[in-house]
Amino acid sequence: MQDMGIEVLFQGRNFVRLLEGLWVTVRISVFSVIVSILLGIILGMIMTMKNPLLRIITRCYLEFVRIMPQLVLLFLVYFGLTKMFRINLSGEISAIIVFVIWGTAEMGDLVRGALTSIPVHQYESGKALGLTTVQNYCYVIIPQTIRRLLPQAINLVTRMIKTTSLIVLIGVVEVVKVGQQIIEASRLTSPSAAVWVYGVIFFLYFIVCYPISILSKRLEVKWRN
Amino acid sequence: MEELSEMKTPGETLVEIKNLNKKFDDTSVLKDISLDIHQGEVVVLLGPSGCGKSTLLRCINGLEKIQGGEIILEGEKLNEQTKRMHLIRQKIGMVFQSYDLFPHMTVLENIILGPRKAEKRAKKEVVKEAEELLQRVGLLDKKNAYPRQLSGGQKQRVAIVRALCMHPKIMLFDEVTAALDPEMVREVLDVMLKLAKDGMTMVIVTHEMQFAKAVADRIIFLDNGIIVEESDPQTFFTNPSTDRAKQFLNLFEFDAI
Ligand SMILES: Nc1ncnc2c1ncn2[C@@H]1O[C@H](COP(=O)(O)OP(=O)(O)O)[C@@H](O)[C@H]1O
Ligand SMILES: [Mg+2]
Numbered sequence: 001m002q003d004m005g006i007e008v009l010f011q012g013r014n015f016v017r018l019l020e021g022l023w024v025t026v027r028i029s030v031f032s033v034i035v036s037i038l039l040g041i042i043l044g045m046i047m048t049m050k051n052p053l054l055r056i057i058t059r060c061y062l063e064f065v066r067i068m069p070q071l072v073l074l075f076l077v078y079f080g081l082t083k084m085f086r087i088n089l090s091g092e093i094s095a096i097i098v099f100v101i102w103g104t105a106e107m108g109d110l111v112r113g114a115l116t117s118i119p120v121h122q123y124e125s126g127k128a129l130g131l132t133t134v135q136n137y138c139y140v141i142i143p144q145t146i147r148r149l150l151p152q153a154i155n156l157v158t159r160m161i162k163t164t165s166l167i168v169l170i171g172v173v174e175v176v177k178v179g180q181q182i183i184e185a186s187r188l189t190s191p192s193a194a195v196w197v198y199g200v201i202f203f204l205y206f207i208v209c210y211p212i213s214i215l216s217k218r219l220e221v222k223w224r225n
Numbered sequence: 226m227e228e229l230s231e232m233k234t235p236g237e238t239l240v241e242i243k244n245l246n247k248k249f250d251d252t253s254v255l256k257d258i259s260l261d262i263h264q265g266e267v268v269v270l271l272g273p274s275g276c277g278k279s280t281l282l283r284c285i286n287g288l289e290k291i292q293g294g295e296i297i298l299e300g301e302k303l304n305e306q307t308k309r310m311h312l313i314r315q316k317i318g319m320v321f322q323s324y325d326l327f328p329h330m331t332v333l334e335n336i337i338l339g340p341r342k343a344e345k346r347a348k349k350e351v352v353k354e355a356e357e358l359l360q361r362v363g364l365l366d367k368k369n370a371y372p373r374q375l376s377g378g379q380k381q382r383v384a385i386v387r388a389l390c391m392h393p394k395i396m397l398f399d400e401v402t403a404a405l406d407p408e409m410v411r412e413v414l415d416v417m418l419k420l421a422k423d424g425m426t427m428v429i430v431t432h433e434m435q436f437a438k439a440v441a442d443r444i445i446f447l448d449n450g451i452i453v454e455e456s457d458p459q460t461f462f463t464n465p466s467t468d469r470a471k472q473f474l475n476l477f478e479f480d481a482i
Contacts, residue, residue, distance in 0.1 A: 119323075121321055121323050121325045122325065122327065124288055124321070124325070125321070125325040125326075125327070126327075127288065127311075127314065128286055128288065128314060128317070128318075128319040128321075128388075129314070129315075129338065129339035129343060129387070129388075129391065130311050130312065130314040130315030130316075130339060130343040130344075130391060131311060131338075131339065131342060131343050132311045132343070133311075135342050135343065139338055139342060140327055140338075143329050144327070144328065144329050147329060223329070
C-alpha cells in the first residue's frame with residue numbers, strides 16, 4: 001500500500017492542534033517582542049549615557065546574555081528558580097522571562113548603536129531650536145533612530161520567533177512539540193508523516209515571519225522617499 | 226553689496242558677555258572675552274581657524290558649559306543647567322556650517338517643528354508664516370521636498386528660515402557658506418544681507434571678506450581665544466591696528482604675478 005503521509009495532517013484534530021501549537025509560539029513571541037522592544041529602547045538610551053557605573057552594569061548584562069546560550073537561560077530560569085527559591089513558574093512564563101531578558105539586551109544594543117549613529121549636530125540643531133530634551137528625542141532623534149534600527153530589529157524579532165522552538169525542552173507544548181506528538185502517534189501507520197508535518201511547520205513559521213519582513217521592506221521604501 | 230554700516234545707530238544691549246572663559250579639559254579656548262551686542266547690530270567675527278569663533282557662538286547659544294564669566298540675554302543669565310535653557314534658546318536662532326536639517330522631515334515640517342512643539346503655536350498660522358518666509362528666500366516650491374533633494378545652498382536657506390520662524394531676538398551664523406560650492410554662496414549671503422537690512426541682530430562667522438565688509442556694523446577679530454581687535458569694517462579692512470590682523474588679512478590678498 002502506498003504511504004500517504006499527508007493524510008496524517010487531516011486526521012482528527014491534527015491540523016487544528018498544529019495551529020494551536022503555533023498560537024502558543026506566536027503568543028510567547030509577540031508578548032516577549034513587545035516588552036523587549038519597549039525595555040530595549042529604555043536600555044539603549046541608558047547605554048548612551050556617560051555615567052561609567054551604568055555603562056559597566058549594562059555592558060555586563062549584555063555580555064552575560066550574549067555568552068549564555070538561550071537554552072541554558074531557559075533551564076536556569078525554569079529549573080533553577082524552582083530549585084533555589086521554590087518559585088514555581090510555568091514553562092510559558094519562564095519562556096517569556098528568558099525571551100524578555102535576551103530580547104531586551106539585544107534590542108538595547110541595537111538601539112544604542114542606532115542612537116550613537118545619529119550625528120551630534122542633529123541633537124544640537126534640535127536643541128538650538130529651543131526644543132526640550134524630551135521633545136528633541138520624540139521628534140528628531142527617535143524617528144531617525146527607528147529608521148536606522150528597523151532592519152536589524154526585524155531580524156531580531158524573527159530570530160526570537162524561531163528560537164521559541166527551544167521551549168519544547170522545558171515542557172511547553174508549542175508548534176514543534178505538537179508536530180512531534182503527531183509524528184509519534186502515527187509512526188506505525190504512516191512512517192513518512194514526519195516530512196509532511198515538518199513541512200507544514202516550516203510553512204507556518206514562514207507565514208508568520210514573511211509578513212514581518214515584507215512590512216519592514218515597505219517601511220524602508222516609504223521612509224527612503 | 227551695499228554698505229549698511231552708516232545707516233544704523235546702536236540700540237539697547239541685547240547680549241552681554243562678561244569675562245567669558247571656556248576650556249576644553251585644560252586648554253583655554255576663550256580667554257576673558259567681554260563683548261556687548263546691541264539690538265539691530267551685525268557683528269562679524271573674524272579670525273584664523275581654531276581661534277574659538279565657533280566655540281564663542283556655541284557658548285552664546287548655551288551649547289557649551291562655560292568655566293567662567295557670564296552671558297546675559299535680555300537681562301537673563303544663560304546657564305547650561307537651568308530648566309529654562311530651552312526657553313532662552315528659543316530667542317536665539319543658529320545656523321551651522323554642516324547642513325543640519327532633519328532628514329526625515331520635509332522642508333515645511335522642518336520649519337514648523339520648533340514653532341509648533343517648542344512654542345505651541347497654532348499650525349495654520351505657523352504654516353502660513355513658513356510659506357511666506359520660504360517665498361522670501363525663493364524656495365516656496367520646495368516646501369514638500371526632503372532635504373536630500375535640495376542643493377547645499379537651498380538647504381542653508383531653509384535652515385535660516387527654520388531659525389527665523391521662531392522669531393529669534395538674535396541670529397548666529399557659523400560659516401554657513403563654508404561647505405558650499407562657490408556658485409551657491411551668493412544666494413545664501415544675499416538672504417543674510419536682506420536680514421541685516423531688515424534690522425535683525427546677528428553674529429556672523431565667515432571667511433567671505435567682501436561680505437563681511439558689506440554686512441558688518443562691527444568687526445571682532447579673535448586670535449587664540451582673545452579679542453585682539455574691534456573696530457568698524459572700514460577701519461579694520463583698510464587700516465588694521467594689530468600685526469595679527471594685518472597678517473590675517475594678507476591671507477586673503479593675492480599679489481599680481
Ligand atoms: N569639543 C571639543 N573638544 C575639545 N576641543 C575642542 C572642541 N571643540 C573645539 N575645540 C578646540 O577649541 C579650539 C577652538 O575651536 P573652534 O571654536 O571650533 O575654532 P574656530 O571656529 O575659530 O575655527 C580649537 O583649538 C579646537 O581644537
Ligand atoms: Mg569654526
